[in-house]
Amino acid sequence: MKSDLDNLMRSRNFNAILVFGNAENNPPMTYLTGGGHVTSATLVKKLDQDAVLFCGLMERDEAAKSGLKVRLYDEYPWQELLKEANGDNSLMAALRLRNILTDMGIQGRVGLYGHIELGGMFSTLGHLQKVMPSVELVGEARESSLFLYAMETKEDAEVAHIRNMGRITIEVVGLTAQYLTSRAVGADEVLLDEAGAPLKLGVVKGKINLWLAERNAVPSEGFIFSLGRDAGVPHSQGNPDDLMRLGQTIVFDIYPQEPGGGYFYDFTRTWSLGYATPQALKLYGQVHSCYDRLIENLFLNAPFKDSQVLTCEIFEADGHATPRTHKAPMQGYIHSIGHGVGVNIHERPWSGLTAAEDNLLKPGVVITIEPGLYYPEQGMGFRIEDTYWVNPNGKIELLAEYPYDFVLPMKNWKAS
Amino acid sequence: MKSDLDNLMRSRNFNAILVFGNAENNPPMTYLTGGGHVTSATLVKKLDQDAVLFCGLMERDEAAKSGLKVRLYDEYPWQELLKEANGDNSLMAALRLRNILTDMGIQGRVGLYGHIELGGMFSTLGHLQKVMPSVELVGEARESSLFLYAMETKEDAEVAHIRNMGRITIEVVGLTAQYLTSRAVGADEVLLDEAGAPLKLGVVKGKINLWLAERNAVPSEGFIFSLGRDAGVPHSQGNPDDLMRLGQTIVFDIYPQEPGGGYFYDFTRTWSLGYATPQALKLYGQVHSCYDRLIENLFLNAPFKDSQVLTCEIFEADGHATPRTHKAPMQGYIHSIGHGVGVNIHERPWSGLTAAEDNLLKPGVVITIEPGLYYPEQGMGFRIEDTYWVNPNGKIELLAEYPYDFVLPMKNWKAS
Numbered sequence: 121m122k123s124d125l126d127n128l129m130r131s132r133n134f135n136a137i138l139v140f141g142n143a144e145n146n147p148p149m150t151y152l153t154g155g156g157h158v159t160s161a162t163l164v165k166k167l168d169q170d171a172v173l174f175c176g177l178m179e180r181d182e183a184a185k186s187g188l189k190v191r192l193y194d195e196y197p198w199q200e201l202l203k204e205a206n207g208d209n210s211l212m213a214a215l216r217l218r219n220i221l222t223d224m225g226i227q228g229r230v231g232l233y234g235h236i237e238l239g240g241m242f243s244t245l246g247h248l249q250k251v252m253p254s255v256e257l258v259g260e261a262r263e264s265s266l267f268l269y270a271m272e273t274k275e276d277a278e279v280a281h282i283r284n285m286g287r288i289t290i291e292v293v294g295l296t297a298q299y300l301t302s303r304a305v306g307a308d309e310v311l312l313d314e315a316g317a318p319l320k321l322g323v324v325k326g327k328i329n330l331w332l333a334e335r336n337a338v339p340s341e342g343f344i345f346s347l348g349r350d351a352g353v354p355h356s357q358g359n360p361d362d363l364m365r366l367g368q369t370i371v372f373d374i375y376p377q378e379p380g381g382g383y384f385y386d387f388t389r390t391w392s393l394g395y396a397t398p399q400a401l402k403l404y405g406q407v408h409s410c411y412d413r414l415i416e417n418l419f420l421n422a423p424f425k426d427s428q429v430l431t432c433e434i435f436e437a438d439g440h441a442t443p444r445t446h447k448a449p450m451q452g453y454i455h456s457i458g459h460g461v462g463v464n465i466h467e468r469p470w471s472g473l474t475a476a477e478d479n480l481l482k483p484g485v486v487i488t489i490e491p492g493l494y495y496p497e498q499g500m501g502f503r504i505e506d507t508y509w510v511n512p513n514g515k516i517e518l519l520a521e522y523p524y525d526f527v528l529p530m531k532n533w534k535a536s
Numbered sequence: 537m538k539s540d541l542d543n544l545m546r547s548r549n550f551n552a553i554l555v556f557g558n559a560e561n562n563p564p565m566t567y568l569t570g571g572g573h574v575t576s577a578t579l580v581k582k583l584d585q586d587a588v589l590f591c592g593l594m595e596r597d598e599a600a601k602s603g604l605k606v607r608l609y610d611e612y613p614w615q616e617l618l619k620e621a622n623g624d625n626s627l628m629a630a631l632r633l634r635n636i637l638t639d640m641g642i643q644g645r646v647g648l649y650g651h652i653e654l655g656g657m658f659s660t661l662g663h664l665q666k667v668m669p670s671v672e673l674v675g676e677a678r679e680s681s682l683f684l685y686a687m688e689t690k691e692d693a694e695v696a697h698i699r700n701m702g703r704i705t706i707e708v709v710g711l712t713a714q715y716l717t718s719r720a721v722g723a724d725e726v727l728l729d730e731a732g733a734p735l736k737l738g739v740v741k742g743k744i745n746l747w748l749a750e751r752n753a754v755p756s757e758g759f760i761f762s763l764g765r766d767a768g769v770p771h772s773q774g775n776p777d778d779l780m781r782l783g784q785t786i787v788f789d790i791y792p793q794e795p796g797g798g799y800f801y802d803f804t805r806t807w808s809l810g811y812a813t814p815q816a817l818k819l820y821g822q823v824h825s826c827y828d829r830l831i832e833n834l835f836l837n838a839p840f841k842d843s844q845v846l847t848c849e850i851f852e853a854d855g856h857a858t859p860r861t862h863k864a865p866m867q868g869y870i871h872s873i874g875h876g877v878g879v880n881i882h883e884r885p886w887s888g889l890t891a892a893e894d895n896l897l898k899p900g901v902v903i904t905i906e907p908g909l910y911y912p913e914q915g916m917g918f919r920i921e922d923t924y925w926v927n928p929n930g931k932i933e934l935l936a937e938y939p940y941d942f943v944l945p946m947k948n949w950k951a952s
Contacts, residue, residue: 197863238657239647259657450593
């Protein structure tokens, strides 16, 4: 939680942290500011003190909405700094940063964060290290960074945001199922659109985008709606020209976000329209049964990777390759069982076999559980994913309920 | 243009460039890959050779859509690298990068690009400098970077993308005008929604979002739809709870982008519904007249800042503060006259008074022209903005036409 930041800074021996970039679509900055149209800002937080947000004059009002203390870059007139820097913009930015840190009495170890354009900042920080040797600049790997630890446990107000995105997600998934199952079916078991033409996957994706927009949810990292062989490659988003057909697996993995880089939800269902092949029914059954066993075996404060180990055991018993049996499996069960969800679609806690022991199902975490099986050469893939919250009472709570039906009966078609 | 990259690399004495991060929403990477769901990729381009895109196994199919040569990180098994790195993830990433660069025969000066999370990359690059001293890592300030020079001049196919976003923009602006002018007007000159309740700005913004989504355009950096005092602060996006009223200035600055971080369009109109105050009419007239004079004075291969100088002359003659008369004016004309537009909403050429001499209106550039006047204390602001292309024949072409009316007559209201 945000209230953990000072302790996390202390544990890293940081005297201050700096977050660079826009207030929006920049996880650590959005997390601390709540977003807003503030660009190229610098957030400075000294240990045990409130954060200060530096921004340009024109964005003072937007910055003030963050509730943080706002100061203007204009306190450090760039014209003079540029002269001191002999016209070098990167050095100028470094001199301004040096002045800000000096005025705030910051020296020693300083952590660096922010989703930004690398080149200029790399140059600026190189200059800063030279012009301000009293500061030691420290970059942390994202996966183990202070922010991912703070973000790992959510306040109830944050969970309300995620739950709301979950509500929107299942509405949109329901509309998609309703649209697909209401279609007429033409030659070669191809679904037909309203005008009677073969229905393309791209058209369905367009509708999903629209249903999200109507609900003010943003597919900021896209979504996966993929068929057959593509469904067998976990991150293929689907080919817009594919035709929608009966009896092929559809993996629908949707992870909408609040506008401006807010909270995500993460959800997957696998469908087969009208009927399913015996092989698909068998594999879906294995995934669904694995999912059920995983949910029964989520325990408060357990290491998240216990779920990964259990998944491997289950799928190996069914005869599939897993990350335990193969280094980089191309088919079978080929990813990890879940991840934290917040203002990052993937964040702590991690569940991979090599995840650190401190990735626990502790109160406050919001996680996905997403077993899947992938057989691209057989033209099929399967995944079930839901988002769960370990609430402050230690109960592990599903944040949005949706049925697990695999075969969706078509309203206007029957197997002959 | 992309074909300039090798010469731009030579002029900087770069033996290679590295672009880090996702294929989407990452201007230099999106520019070279065309987007797609490829995350945490590394693009390596050696001087005078084709670029190679490194990605994870699961994203090989999405990466292949770029048309670039694709290689997998899995060629460098992370398990062994992590052992060599004693479990340090940042060092592991540095060792992998060292191996990639070594295998490709890269040493000497290497430029660094990509919109990424700073911390981990800062750490990785620090390690890389130590484990591979034969490489000199160079960050460029974004404003003067090789990519902003390459992107500055557009191929015709790129302009087609921008023109298409322009077509969508004016459709959405037209729908907005039509919606507002069709409203009934209630007490205190407040517009009423379909149900007869006072119309809030947030509702109008919601409709604009929907109209954009229907057209597959993304307000990735939001848009400005701001009233009265907020219209007088150039980057205020507007307060959703404000009521829509007659006779107040509305600044509508909309800059939609293709999904996944593609091309932008940039456009502004200022409106006053039903009627305008005499002061607003006078100031809008000055902005409109300034805009017309600027367009008459756009000349092939002229420095872009000539337009800024002319704008200052015009507005100063009307008695307004400008960036020439005040260091950081709080009212009057308080920004620069335009900027390039592409996969960045703001890119070369620059038009500020201090812009370098090489920011020229040369064939291939796509620019905005956007004079404005801002008087927040008087509760008003004004801006007119269009996007122009200097085509290969040297003609300066408006990319989307839309009327310049300031007072929009209400269909169901007349001044009494």
